[in-house]
Amino acid sequence: MDKLDRLGAAQLASLQAEVSARFDAFCRRGLDLDMTRGKPSPQQLDLSAPMLELPGRADFRSDDGVDCRNYGGLDGIGETRALFAAILDVPAANVVVGGNSSLTLMHDALVRALLFGVPGGPGAWRECPQLKFLCPSPGYDRHFALTEHLGFELVAVDMGAAGPELAQVRGLVREDPAVKGMWCVPRYSNPTGISYSAAVVQELASMPTAAPDFRLFWDNAYAEHHLGPAPAPLENVFAACHGAGNPERVLMFASTSKMTFAGAGVAAVAGSDANIADLKRHLAFQSIGPDKVNQLRHARMFPDPAALRAHMQRHAELVRPKFEIVQEVLERELGDSGAAVWTLPEGGYFISLDTQDGCAREVVALAQRAGVRLTAAGATFPYGRDPRDRNIRIAPTFPPLEDIRLAMEVLAVCILWVAVNRRLQTSAQPATS
Amino acid sequence: MDKLDRLGAAQLASLQAEVSARFDAFCRRGLDLDMTRGKPSPQQLDLSAPMLELPGRADFRSDDGVDCRNYGGLDGIGETRALFAAILDVPAANVVVGGNSSLTLMHDALVRALLFGVPGGPGAWRECPQLKFLCPSPGYDRHFALTEHLGFELVAVDMGAAGPELAQVRGLVREDPAVKGMWCVPRYSNPTGISYSAAVVQELASMPTAAPDFRLFWDNAYAEHHLGPAPAPLENVFAACHGAGNPERVLMFASTSKMTFAGAGVAAVAGSDANIADLKRHLAFQSIGPDKVNQLRHARMFPDPAALRAHMQRHAELVRPKFEIVQEVLERELGDSGAAVWTLPEGGYFISLDTQDGCAREVVALAQRAGVRLTAAGATFPYGRDPRDRNIRIAPTFPPLEDIRLAMEVLAVCILWVAVNRRLQTSAQPATS
Numbered sequence: 001m002d003k004l005d006r007l008g009a010a011q012l013a014s015l016q017a018e019v020s021a022r023f024d025a026f027c028r029r030g031l032d033l034d035m036t037r038g039k040p041s042p043q044q045l046d047l048s049a050p051m052l053e054l055p056g057r058a059d060f061r062s063d064d065g066v067d068c069r070n071y072g073g074l075d076g077i078g079e080t081r082a083l084f085a086a087i088l089d090v091p092a093a094n095v096v097v098g099g100n101s102s103l104t105l106m107h108d109a110l111v112r113a114l115l116f117g118v119p120g121g122p123g124a125w126r127e128c129p130q131l132k133f134l135c136p137s138p139g140y141d142r143h144f145a146l147t148e149h150l151g152f153e154l155v156a157v158d159m160g161a162a163g164p165e166l167a168q169v170r171g172l173v174r175e176d177p178a179v180k181g182m183w184c185v186p187r188y189s190n191p192t193g194i195s196y197s198a199a200v201v202q203e204l205a206s207m208p209t210a211a212p213d214f215r216l217f218w219d220n221a222y223a224e225h226h227l228g229p230a231p232a233p234l235e236n237v238f239a240a241c242h243g244a245g246n247p248e249r250v251l252m253f254a255s256t257s258k259m260t261f262a263g264a265g266v267a268a269v270a271g272s273d274a275n276i277a278d279l280k281r282h283l284a285f286q287s288i289g290p291d292k293v294n295q296l297r298h299a300r301m302f303p304d305p306a307a308l309r310a311h312m313q314r315h316a317e318l319v320r321p322k323f324e325i326v327q328e329v330l331e332r333e334l335g336d337s338g339a340a341v342w343t344l345p346e347g348g349y350f351i352s353l354d355t356q357d358g359c360a361r362e363v364v365a366l367a368q369r370a371g372v373r374l375t376a377a378g379a380t381f382p383y384g385r386d387p388r389d390r391n392i393r394i395a396p397t398f399p400p401l402e403d404i405r406l407a408m409e410v411l412a413v414c415i416l417w418v419a420v421n422r423r424l425q426t427s428a429q430p431a432t433s
Numbered sequence: 434m435d436k437l438d439r440l441g442a443a444q445l446a447s448l449q450a451e452v453s454a455r456f457d458a459f460c461r462r463g464l465d466l467d468m469t470r471g472k473p474s475p476q477q478l479d480l481s482a483p484m485l486e487l488p489g490r491a492d493f494r495s496d497d498g499v500d501c502r503n504y505g506g507l508d509g510i511g512e513t514r515a516l517f518a519a520i521l522d523v524p525a526a527n528v529v530v531g532g533n534s535s536l537t538l539m540h541d542a543l544v545r546a547l548l549f550g551v552p553g554g555p556g557a558w559r560e561c562p563q564l565k566f567l568c569p570s571p572g573y574d575r576h577f578a579l580t581e582h583l584g585f586e587l588v589a590v591d592m593g594a595a596g597p598e599l600a601q602v603r604g605l606v607r608e609d610p611a612v613k614g615m616w617c618v619p620r621y622s623n624p625t626g627i628s629y630s631a632a633v634v635q636e637l638a639s640m641p642t643a644a645p646d647f648r649l650f651w652d653n654a655y656a657e658h659h660l661g662p663a664p665a666p667l668e669n670v671f672a673a674c675h676g677a678g679n680p681e682r683v684l685m686f687a688s689t690s691k692m693t694f695a696g697a698g699v700a701a702v703a704g705s706d707a708n709i710a711d712l713k714r715h716l717a718f719q720s721i722g723p724d725k726v727n728q729l730r731h732a733r734m735f736p737d738p739a740a741l742r743a744h745m746q747r748h749a750e751l752v753r754p755k756f757e758i759v760q761e762v763l764e765r766e767l768g769d770s771g772a773a774v775w776t777l778p779e780g781g782y783f784i785s786l787d788t789q790d791g792c793a794r795e796v797v798a799l800a801q802r803a804g805v806r807l808t809a810a811g812a813t814f815p816y817g818r819d820p821r822d823r824n825i826r827i828a829p830t831f832p833p834l835e836d837i838r839l840a841m842e843v844l845a846v847c848i849l850w851v852a853v854n855r856r857l858q859t860s861a862q863p864a865t866s
Contacts, residue, residue, distance in 0.1 A: 103719065115548075294727065
């Protein structure tokens, strides 16, 4: 039994007074703290300071002798393709490295599917009477918004501790040919931080789908963003799809946005031979080639995957204390209250917190009154609607440590405020049978 | 009367022998010269060598204090927007600066029009039973290929000395609502090098169009790429469209691809308030922002338009001798022959040559046999089909001067070879009445 449930009316009233006083005190401080977005901090960006003068005045050739300053090379230079091949654990021949945004690569893949269809499919998706996309929730708001914008109906499926709830996923993809794809952030998922289990990956790769051209949009955004002592294990979905006889099923994405510079990284897409051939056939009309100098810059910064991983350790050293302070404050303030539960991610950029049902909007609004901006309640669900109104995404990477501590104290007080008041309202009402 | 027309049978035979001998001599040299693409030369790229170590280790803030390393800023940083505003002669508020490729910006504009429609239009272009795009020809093969790929029917209109032939354009846009747009390279047009006259710009801006959402795709790729003593005059199409009550009609594009690095420049799109608002509304789903560090790099390289223009003068000093050698060789070899005519551009990247009708394919194939690769005959027309089979695009910027001289001698000999043989065949045939 949680602490709040054990309290009598008088104790609740006393707690209410205490929490109200703390809330008022926060309000009087005129705070302005922003916990909304998963951005690297300036200190993290400083780790890549050498990039600002790379590749250097006389260095413009890739290993195969290509002048990176000039046009050409639709799929990127060999060095960065090899780097992403290591990150995604796929052959370099199955990687295309593009510009600065993996979101743009996902957008472009969806647009191509709409206008032209995909390998193994019956034709352009825009010809389908209905289009649906599965959205494990809570999940990444920009994913959901992109598919909504492009005309897909968003179908929420529950996110569990080992990945999306397979019972729901299986039924939807087996029965409905309108379900064309599914968003996946397989490692340190946004926002819960969980990583997909081997069983989940295997099932996603092999499950029967009514749509012959069903696609997993596999956004491995946090592939190298570990906070724990070792990387969270992640089954190789590329191999699993090939092994299951569904080589075309997965499109994998990654970027260096949260490795080097969030605004000036490089992004990559990987897929089967057929998917990559199809991509390049279309890309040839769209571009004369990506920014190869920025790819070279990255290749010089990370001559091999080990250099990249050492760099990511330095990121972890900056990020880990911020995750720890969130845990410390939440545990201290709410640990035995029953007013909230939250995740303990081993990597990534977010912590996911669930209040009691029906409290998240009120908590976020209260925090805003106290000067703490949080990602809008509901943002982690399709159409911005959290059916249980309980999920709050915490993004601790950008603000300074002390801001996070303070923001978490405010958040905890707001959660307690709402929880205590709900209990008081409930106990004041006559029992109904 | 041209020289070839004045020659008798014996003189033609003697010329044939001479030209054949020269052709054979070229073939024996085992040449391998590439005159196919409009790429800057390594020497031109060297002009931007400082870019390879810009912005510098401690320099990452734009004038308004934004950390260019991090996410955000959908429309680009103020400095580069101001630079493109100067290049395109539009307000900076009407400019969005993106990634490295203006072709991609054009692609994206077309894709948005297909999926969503454009301001002032009745809806998504994909709903139209038919879609057509006007292609002034000879023109840019990548433009034509892009619209063909996206499902537009390409409609060739003749390119004249002052721009596209207005009589043709007027009729097509006035009568056919399927005509949704038109490709324009208004200054130093690819490949003829002509610039649109003020009257042409005014007419394109003001002419009645059956499609309410007709768009000029105004690719000012060579806005600053002058070779003559002064820029070719170019009427401001943005102002002309606004003045004519058609502010939404034009989408303008430019890039630094042929100013700094062809593979690592920045590209921009400009349009009316409504067009830019529409663009940004969609862009917000597609990207978290462009590579602002590369934009900052460009801002540091070109602190003002004068710096950019001084830089372009240094380009001109490298490019001008290459254009001159083309003119010199063609004039010497073909000047009074009547076998070909060609343009004398005051800027840009190309020279356009017309053989006599029906000869271009044969000339390009012959040149290939002698080791000189030219852009495929027909490439400058929609669907790669030059109805008169006469146009050949010459791209003199990339190869070294002596290669260009040699390639032009080969080209001239091939042109003479074909012309002389045609005359001999014609005169050998019995006259028919």
